[in-house]
Amino acid sequence: MKATQTLAPLGAAATALATVLCCLPFGFAAATAMAAVSTVVAERRPWFLGASLALLVLGVVQVTRARRACVTRRAGPLVVLGVSAAIVILVVFFPQVVAGLMADWLP
Numbered sequence: 001m002k003a004t005q006t007l008a009p010l011g012a013a014a015t016a017l018a019t020v021l022c023c024l025p026f027g028f029a030a031a032t033a034m035a036a037v038s039t040v041v042a043e044r045r046p047w048f049l050g051a052s053l054a055l056l057v058l059g060v061v062q063v064t065r066a067r068r069a070c071v072t073r074r075a076g077p078l079v080v081l082g083v084s085a086a087i088v089i090l091v092v093f094f095p096q097v098v099a100g101l102m103a104d105w106l107p
Contacts, residue, residue, distance in 0.1 A: 006077055008062060009084035012055035016091040019048045020099040052088045059084065 018041060041048070059081045066077065091098050 006080045008055045008059035009077075009081045012052045012059065013084040013087040015048045015055065016052040016088040017098075017102070019045045019052075019091055020095050020102065049088075049092060052091070056081075056085055056088055 059077075063077050063081055087098075
């Protein structure tokens with residue numbers, strides 16, 4: 001599995017999760033730092049979501065090109081792409097639910 005095949009889907013998931021940073025509760029010290037970050041992220045949320053979708057498309061293109069070139073198919077890139085696509089879709093359609101889940105799971 002090439003690193004370039006998993007880089008775009010992971011980037012898509014990271015940018016999608018970055019869109020819900022404004023909704024996560026943190027401690028007081030972290031909250032003051034996150035206040036500035038969340039205002040910047042909230043203003044650029046559509047750009048992050050667009051970047052997530054563009055990176056998913058890039059990941060699909062890379063996986064389909066790899067399928068054409070290689071005789072052996074590995075499941076790794078497909079699993080990473082599928083999980084990343086699920087994360088992006090959940091963040092696009094259910095951002096508050098994802099933010100709530102992340103807030104419950106993070107210390």
